[in-house]
Amino acid sequence: MATLVCKACGERFPDTDARWRCGCGGVLDLDFTPSLDPAEVAGRPATLWRYREALPVPEGAELTLGEGFTPLLPVEIGGREVLVKQEHLAPTGSYKDRGAAVMIALAAHLGVSGVVEDSSGNAGCAVGAYCAKAGIPCRIFVPADNSPGKLGQIELYGADLVAVPGSREDTAAACMEAAADTFYASHVYMPHFFHGTKTFAYEVAEQLGWRAPDTVVLPAGNGTLLLGAYIGFTELAGMGLIESVPRLIAVQSAGCAPLAAAFEAGASVPAEIRTSPTLAEGIAIAAPVRGADMLEAVRATDGHFLAVEEDEILAAFRDMGRKGYCIEPTSAAVIAGAARYVRSASPDEVVVTAFTGHGLKAGDKLHKLSGV
Amino acid sequence: MATLVCKACGERFPDTDARWRCGCGGVLDLDFTPSLDPAEVAGRPATLWRYREALPVPEGAELTLGEGFTPLLPVEIGGREVLVKQEHLAPTGSYKDRGAAVMIALAAHLGVSGVVEDSSGNAGCAVGAYCAKAGIPCRIFVPADNSPGKLGQIELYGADLVAVPGSREDTAAACMEAAADTFYASHVYMPHFFHGTKTFAYEVAEQLGWRAPDTVVLPAGNGTLLLGAYIGFTELAGMGLIESVPRLIAVQSAGCAPLAAAFEAGASVPAEIRTSPTLAEGIAIAAPVRGADMLEAVRATDGHFLAVEEDEILAAFRDMGRKGYCIEPTSAAVIAGAARYVRSASPDEVVVTAFTGHGLKAGDKLHKLSGV
Numbered sequence: 177m178a179t180l181v182c183k184a185c186g187e188r189f190p191d192t193d194a195r196w197r198c199g200c201g202g203v204l205d206l207d208f209t210p211s212l213d214p215a216e217v218a219g220r221p222a223t224l225w226r227y228r229e230a231l232p233v234p235e236g237a238e239l240t241l242g243e244g245f246t247p248l249l250p251v252e253i254g255g256r257e258v259l260v261k262q263e264h265l266a267p268t269g270s271y272k273d274r275g276a277a278v279m280i281a282l283a284a285h286l287g288v289s290g291v292v293e294d295s296s297g298n299a300g301c302a303v304g305a306y307c308a309k310a311g312i313p314c315r316i317f318v319p320a321d322n323s324p325g326k327l328g329q330i331e332l333y334g335a336d337l338v339a340v341p342g343s344r345e346d347t348a349a350a351c352m353e354a355a356a357d358t359f360y361a362s363h364v365y366m367p368h369f370f371h372g373t374k375t376f377a378y379e380v381a382e383q384l385g386w387r388a389p390d391t392v393v394l395p396a397g398n399g400t401l402l403l404g405a406y407i408g409f410t411e412l413a414g415m416g417l418i419e420s421v422p423r424l425i426a427v428q429s430a431g432c433a434p435l436a437a438a439f440e441a442g443a444s445v446p447a448e449i450r451t452s453p454t455l456a457e458g459i460a461i462a463a464p465v466r467g468a469d470m471l472e473a474v475r476a477t478d479g480h481f482l483a484v485e486e487d488e489i490l491a492a493f494r495d496m497g498r499k500g501y502c503i504e505p506t507s508a509a510v511i512a513g514a515a516r517y518v519r520s521a522s523p524d525e526v527v528v529t530a531f532t533g534h535g536l537k538a539g540d541k542l543h544k545l546s547g548v
Numbered sequence: 549m550a551t552l553v554c555k556a557c558g559e560r561f562p563d564t565d566a567r568w569r570c571g572c573g574g575v576l577d578l579d580f581t582p583s584l585d586p587a588e589v590a591g592r593p594a595t596l597w598r599y600r601e602a603l604p605v606p607e608g609a610e611l612t613l614g615e616g617f618t619p620l621l622p623v624e625i626g627g628r629e630v631l632v633k634q635e636h637l638a639p640t641g642s643y644k645d646r647g648a649a650v651m652i653a654l655a656a657h658l659g660v661s662g663v664v665e666d667s668s669g670n671a672g673c674a675v676g677a678y679c680a681k682a683g684i685p686c687r688i689f690v691p692a693d694n695s696p697g698k699l700g701q702i703e704l705y706g707a708d709l710v711a712v713p714g715s716r717e718d719t720a721a722a723c724m725e726a727a728a729d730t731f732y733a734s735h736v737y738m739p740h741f742f743h744g745t746k747t748f749a750y751e752v753a754e755q756l757g758w759r760a761p762d763t764v765v766l767p768a769g770n771g772t773l774l775l776g777a778y779i780g781f782t783e784l785a786g787m788g789l790i791e792s793v794p795r796l797i798a799v800q801s802a803g804c805a806p807l808a809a810a811f812e813a814g815a816s817v818p819a820e821i822r823t824s825p826t827l828a829e830g831i832a833i834a835a836p837v838r839g840a841d842m843l844e845a846v847r848a849t850d851g852h853f854l855a856v857e858e859d860e861i862l863a864a865f866r867d868m869g870r871k872g873y874c875i876e877p878t879s880a881a882v883i884a885g886a887a888r889y890v891r892s893a894s895p896d897e898v899v900v901t902a903f904t905g906h907g908l909k910a911g912d913k914l915h916k917l918s919g920v
Contacts, residue, residue: 178726192580222594223619239787241872244619247595262614265637268874269908309872326913332869335918497704500613500681502640535704536641536908542700547711 178208178232180367183469191232191368194286196360203465204420206367208232210411212378214386224274224375231278232371239281241311242266243274248383248528251499254515256523259389261530266302266332268329269371269534271401275363276302278372283359291315291361294351296322296330297458298533299348299363304333305360306413309429314361317351319344321514325410325539363400366463370404377408379420388418391521393514393529395506396426396435396481397459399470401532406473422528424471424479427513429489432460435470444468451492456543458506458533476500488512494547502535505545550580550604552739552828563604563647563740566625566658575837578739580604582783584750586758596646602783603650604743605659611653611682613639615646618729620755620772620900626887628895631761633748635912636875640673640701641906642774645869647735648837650744655731656682663687663733668694668702669830670905671735671772671806676705678734688909689723691716705723735772740855742776749780752900753790760790763893765886765901767878768798768807768853769831771842773904778845779793796851797884798842801861804832807837808853816840827861827917830878833855860884866919874907 184202224244556574
């Protein structure tokens with residue numbers, strides 16, 4: 177197991193507390209020392225639990241729907257080869273399954289009687305599915321103006337949907353209130369979620385023969401994959417399993433780019449911005465809770481932020497489709513970022529990115545967006 | 549490579565002919581002798597191409613979107629544990645990717661300038677995606693009354709949709725006419741498709757430590773998975789890699805059950821039946837081209853056919869959802885069959901089945917079907 181540490185005041189809590197925030201209001205990280213022997217990993221089943229000694233969940237508490245160990249395939253992006261993790265082929269259709277598997281495994285291990293979460297998107301699906309698998313009752317708070325069609329997958333998993341009138345912030349507030357006496361399975365606050373998504377880094381390293389790529393291009397919304405990958409690569413370097421942490425290129429939509437703006441301005445916290453509608457709904461987070469961490473991680477790796485335009489997102493979406501990959505529009509924003517990045521990269525640089533979510537999530541919109 | 553053999557008249561053709569039917573009108577099989585060394589397979593990437601010596605495509609002609617080697621997970625079905633291949637996590641969302649990968653790899657190897665296919669469902673998606681990957685222009689013939697929403701995935705892959713007025717048979721006829729001078733990438737006629745789906749059997753055997761299960765429960769529409777699995781298990785037994793071919797339990801929807809009826813009657817060809825609407829659209833095939841083969845295969849393994857009712861299909865769909873698995877209604881019919889089968893199975897029997905297609909394919913219908 178591991179210890180929860182407040183990033184603001186430094187207070188420490190055992191992770192059996194299932195606490196999602198410090199009493200001072202600070203966000204929590206996990207103080208945890210992984211260990212891993214690549215030779216032992218090699219023969220294990222192809223899920224993220226092959227790295228179980230590096231995961232903050234006791235042996236025997238594993239919870240699986242078959243998540244992890246997604247293929248790493250060469251795809252032509254921006255005129256050259258980029259290696260792309262096929263995260264959209266995860267059990268519920270996004271990389272969020274990594275975080276949910278580890279976080280809900282902890283919840284089940286602690287014997288909680290229910291969880292709450294606020295997300296009408298991929299995180300809600302992932303938490304709903306893993307709670308179903310674990311047999312834990314789950315309430316998902318969503319804005320009341322969500323279309324029912326979008327929520328069918330969460331409903332199918334048997335989660336109890338709580339429609340909250342008002343803004344996205346009102347939804348979050350209602351969920352936090354419920355979290356006073358229920359396990360808050362938050363993909364934003366719970367550090368265990370990030371210790372699930374960190375397996376992205378472990379898999380990339382293993383699939384490259386226990387080497388790190390030069391550069392990784394990832395989305396920057398709430399940072400669940402970006403910060404998870406940063407934790408993972410940092411742990412791998414700490415264990416001597418890779419030489420160094422790769423450069424992190426973080427992609428936002430120009431329609432909602434508080435971190436790209438802060439990065440440009442040399443600031444250490446997200447900028448206050450005006451937003452405009454974007455195809456990349458999944459990363460349109462105006463005030464990311466862990467924004468400062470993302471700025472720090474990207475700077476620490478000599479990386480940078482990119483803000484991609486709507487026409488770039490749509491072009492990347494169609495380009496990937498025409499190459500045989502059906503991905504979410506939000507996922508296409510990351511590919512647009514990768515395409516822009518590689519134009520100035522050195523030709524021998526090993527660049528890794530991800531298809532973060534399945535195109536089938538876009539439902540009927542696929543027809544309209546396909547460009548036919 | 550391999551030799552095409554007419555099942556009706558015995559005439560033989562080299563498979564470089566890319567022929568989909570004999571001059572006599574007979575359906576073609578493949579005369580092909582696989583070889584495989586499990587020790588060599590072990591260290592290879594987790595796609596179906598790990599069995600390349602057993603596939604009728606030359607080395608170097610492999611075509612991949614990351615298909616195959618899906619997880620084999622224990623799931624509680626009908627009150628006991630059944631092992632379920634997670635085929636819905638394939639690149640385009642169904643097991644059809646296995647067939648399309650091998651068939652379109654052949655087409656690309658032969659240097660064809662285009663392909664045609666008739667399917668508005670999972671086969672159309674799979675053929676569209678692999679043609680996109682191979683850079684082969686692809687025309688998919690679909691009934692004109694299909695809703696555009698259902699076709700978005702095929703459109704995204706850049707396939708040229710040809711809407712044919714009239715019945716499903718009119719669509720097939722129009723496609724066959726086009727096939728006179730174009731490679732017919734048919735999931736029904738082309739035997740290479742079945743030599744792709746046979747990798748299902750190879751994977752099950754490998755994942756069980758090179759052992760066959762006692763029983764396999766699979767859908768029986770056009771029989772692409774059932775006959776593929778039969779070929780695969782038969783080849784494995786022939787090579788001495790498993791002891792015997794498992795019992796095949798073939799599932800139809802009671803709304804369209806020409807094979808279950810023929811099996812009951814002791815007939816060797818599909819029965820003429822009346823159909824009624826069914827949730828299991830994907831296996832509602834009233835006159836399956838390879839129906840006689842399916843009857844023969846099931847009888848040869850001491851198996852039988854099951855016809856499941858609509859209420860069983862819906863119950864299985866919801867039950868799997870509540871356990872964390874988002875599958876297609878057609879896929880739920882197979883699970884309903886497995887649930888019915890295991891009630892009379894011996895407790896120590898190893899039973900394998902499959903989630904054949906992703907629930908997200910059902911789009912907006914998920915909300916209605918979820919039972920909330």
